[in-house]
Amino acid sequence: MHVDLSHRIETGMQTYPGDPDVTVRDHATHAEDGYRVDALELGSHAGTHVDAPAHTEPGGATIDEYPLDRFAMDAVRVDCRDLGARDPIPAERVPDADADCLVLWTGWDEHWGTERYLNHPYLTPTAAERCADRGFAVASDTLNPDPTPTDEADAGEPEGFGAHHALLGADCLVVENLANLDRAADRFELRVYPLALGGDGAPVRAVGVV
Template sequence: MHVDLTQPIETGMQTYPDDPAVVVCPHATHDEHGVRVTALECGSHTGTHVDAPAHTEADGKTLEAYPLERFVFDAVRIDCRDLEAREPIPASRVPDSDADLVACWTGWDAHWGTERYLEHPYLSPAAAEVCIDRGFDVAVDALNPDPTPTEDASADEPEGFQAHRALLGDDRLILENLTNLGAVGDRFELRAYPLALEGDGAPVRAVGVVNE
């Protein structure tokens, strides 16, 4: 069974604060031109997407440096739905597993498109280090594995992009804005092929493959 884990790309969709706005509009129509063509304007970190190390690391790899098989993951899902807004995912949640990606199931995709989506749980720096030690890439069904800055941020939260820098600095990949993780099991294959952009990140079509 194939499960779509991707947020749709559409005009005005939610992005990270100050990222480029998303615009999807007709460029040509059947009535006027005999064909239909859609114009798309968006940033490289739009919607469900993958971060390459170059996103935060000046000397980090860009997407084209990876073979296609690097974007197929043996994923283990960890249940973080009990965590509250802006609560860190502790290192103790990171499993000792032979998988190669940890998918953090926070359930925060239920808030997609709202201000509350910015108040998601986040990966603690200690949890990020355990992921590195165990060789995991990381996926989240939230805007960011780091806390997203808002007026509700507390003084004791990690500043900046600590999880990003730790993971991407170790040649790990990060997938953000997944959805529908409740439809896959605790172990599944995640396929997330990015657009062929030579850059710091790109939207993906994320698909979970589950054995029925």
């Protein structure tokens, strides 16, 4: 069974604060031109997407440097739905599993498009380092493996992009803004083939093969 784990690309969709807005508009129409073409404007980290090391690491690898098989991963899903807004995901949640990717299932996709979506659970630096040590890519149904800055941020939260640095600095890919993880399984194949861009990241059509 194939499960769509992606958010739809559409005008005004939620993005990381400060990232480019997303616009999908008519460029040509059947009525006026006899054919249809949509014009898209979006950032490389819009919607469900994959981060390459070049996103946070100077001189890091870009998306086009990876073979396609890096984007088809044996994934283990970890249930983090007991965690609340801005709760840390500790290192103890990182399993000692034979897998390519750790998928953090927080249920936060239910808040997609709302302010609450920004106040998601996050991976602690120690947990991110444990993932890197075990060679796990990290995927989640949240905006960010690090805390996203908002007015609700706690003074004790880690600042910056510690989880990104730990993972991308160790050549472990990061996948953000998954959806529908309740339809996946505890073990499944995660396919996240990016657009053929050469940069720091790219939108993907994320599919779970259960």
